[in-house]
Amino acid sequence: MLEQLIKDSQALDRALAGEELSYNDGLELMNYDNLHLLAAVADDARKKLVGEIVTFAASYYMNYTNVCAASCQMCAFYRKDGADDAYTLTPQEIEQRVGIAQQMGATEVHIVGGFHPKLPLEYYEDMMKLIKKNHPQLNIKALTAAEIFYLSKLTKNSTKEVLSRLKSAGLDSMPGGGAELFHPDVRSKIARGKCTGQQWLDVIEEAHGMGINSNVTMLYGHIEKPEHIVDHLIKIRELQKKTRGFLTLIPLKFSLDNTELEQEHLVNNECSSVYDLKIIALSRLMLANVLNNISVYWVAYGKKLAQVALSNGGNDLVGTAFSEEVYRAAGKPTASSVEELATMVKEIGRSPAQRNTHFKVLRTF
Ligand code: SF4
Structure with a gap:
């Protein structure tokens, strides 16, 4: 049926046949204007690869500090050290909050923050040891590859040494x-002060090699061009073929409010929902058979658009995401219970399942 509808796209033909898409195929699909057909092929691939289940985790999001030595043009969250509203939590404060989250049913803690110029490696070790000691069942999902890179420069340890010490402490x-977008032409204009795309990939490859699995994100909807999206997806695919360490791709819609990109009028509007759906569909098709979890970050989309995105190639809702200060800084709502997410999935005729960090199903509804 779909074969008969596709008349004008060799890339879509190949996608439907389950073939790996090339860079040029990706570009063709980014510029393809029949979203309905693109979505139908992506949804078909989703059905074949992962079936009808839509997963989500019970996550607690924690930002240990908003102090940051970088000043990314796409960020509304960072503060300079000493600013009135700058904060840094102690390991004890973090552990207390994590304890409450566990009582509320969280199975993982997602801990990230700014590049704090004064916190030593021991701060992070203490934080993780304290959480592990008191909440051994919780998965500590902490520090992005960009933070690890910064910490390695700050503390004059290799990234491998930093990862190894944090792993011993409980990471x-x-x-x-x-990850933002790896391509240097766009990365330097949105993520000033952050490691390069290649450095991010190198750190995450090291982590995967040490048995530390990770997610990967893709920040879109700002100043990028189609080739930057395709480049990003292919780099993820190539690394995943080597390490098999990525658990899911989470495309992140750029949130405009309070960022330098908005203030400098480099981006005046958030991208359209049509573009959101194209990104989800393309992610599914470019990564098919290599990374089969494509997450829909409902916090950024709102629940209604998230439901549509799940019908455009998505199969995961990330998680409950309560207390997510980074998005809140840009004015987005961030709390929802496991039951609400399950209802959202049932409303579109799919099967909700709570998962753990590693995508093992813990509970169905
Ligand atoms: S995105 Fe991260 S690294 Fe960049 S300014 Fe914000 S907190 Fe700092």
Whole structure:
């Protein structure tokens, strides 16, 4: 049926046949204007690869500090050290909050923060040891590859040494943040002060090699061009073929409010929902058979658009995401219970399942 509808796209033909898409195929699909057909092929691939289940985790999001030595043009969260509203939590404060989150049913803690110029490696070790000691069942998903890179420069340890010490202290997995877009032409204009795309990939490859699995993100909807999206997806695919360490791709819609990109009028509007859906569909098709979890970050989309995105290639909702200060800084709502996410999935005729960090199903509804 779909074969008969596709008349004008060799890339879509190849995608439907389950073939690996090339860079040029990716570009063709980014510029393809029949979203319905693109979505139908992506949804078909999703069905074949992962079936009808839509997963989500019970996550607690924690930002240990908003102090940051970088000043990314796409960020509304960072503060300079000494600013009135700058904060840094102590390991004890973090552990207390994590304890409450566990009582509320969280199975993982997602801990990220700014590049704090004064916190020593021991701060992070103490934080993780304290959490592990008191909450051994919780998966500690902490510090992006960009934070690890910064910490290595700050403390004059190799990234491998930093990862190894944190792993010994309790680090179980890593979030996918800081990936932004790997392409240097766009990265330097949105993520000033952050490691390069290649450095991010190198750190995450090291982590995967040490048994620390991670997510990976893709920040879109700002100043990028189609080739930057395709480049990013292919780099993820190539590394995943080597390490098999990525758990999911989380495309992140750029949130405009309070960022330098907005203030400098480099981006005046957030991208359209049509573009959001194209990104989800393309992610599914470019990564098919290599990374089969494509997450829909409902916090950024809102629940209604998230439901549509799940019908455009997505199969995961990330998680409950309560207390997510980074998005809140840009004015997005961030709390929802496991039951609400399950209802959202049932409303579109799919099967909700709570998962752990590693995508093992813990509970169905
Ligand atoms: S995105 Fe991260 S590294 Fe960049 S300014 Fe914000 S907190 Fe700092």
